[in-house]
């Protein structure tokens with residue numbers, strides 16, 4: 001995501017909880033990183049303020065809320081505090097990130113929220129994550145209505161089986177183990193392969209572009225056809 005936006009001329013600021021990763025990415029692309037915990041509203045407010053200050057600007061063109069983590073737990077296994085934590089990380093964080101940014105968005109700005117295919121279809125053993133991702137889609141529609149008069153679009157992107165560490169962590173936690181899980185998943189994707197991170201970023205780049213000014217409140221699937229049916 002960072003590479004795609006930097007390559008296309010955006011002045012990117014990242015906020016990640018993992019400082020090592022954040023600083024390494026920032027160094028690689030010559031951009032700024034600020035340690036952020038999206039579960040904490042104050043931390044998100046701070047990120048927005050620091051992002052503006054570091055570029056000596058007062059407005060934001062594009063906001064991408066991209067954090068997410070699936071726990072791989074069924075409803076029966078999930079304890080109440082685990083459910084609450086998942087909703088906090090995967091859904092509340094979206095509100096915490098958007099709220100302080102809204103008054104700073106330029107007219108015709110773009111807000112892109114990362115949901116998932118499992119925000120649209122169900123997935124066993126991932127119930128809290130799926131509920132949160134479904135919530136993001138509803139939230140994108142409501143925020144799109146709230147922002148429409150300012151020309152600000154709000155859309156949800158819905159990736160599936162993206163070749164990132166999250167995919168492998170999830171596969172490791174499945175009862176069948178990594179190899180079998182990944183092969184079963186790959187076989188269920190009509191294009192016959194996992195999605196590359198650059199392909200998700202390309203969808204976000206399109207939604208961020210002036211070409212997408214009439215697209216708001218929608219969900220853009222990047223799933224290799226997995227949702228088409230069988």
Ligand SMILES: NC(=O)c1ccc[n+]([C@@H]2O[C@H](COP(=O)([O-])OP(=O)(O)OC[C@H]3O[C@@H](n4cnc5c(N)ncnc54)[C@H](O)[C@@H]3O)[C@@H](O)[C@H]2O)c1
Nearest residue numbers: 016017018037038066067068114116159160161162164166
């Ligand atoms: N990889 C997939 O197969 C897949 C499929 C569908 C949707 N998604 C979604 O795509 C998005 C990106 O996922 P990814 O695959 O790049 O995952 P990833 O695990 O590779 O990256 C997630 C990033 O979020 C950061 N993070 C975790 N907790 C945080 C916190 N509390 N505050 C700030 N940062 C925090 C991590 O440090 C990491 O850099 C997520 O919303 C995920 O749910 C991924």
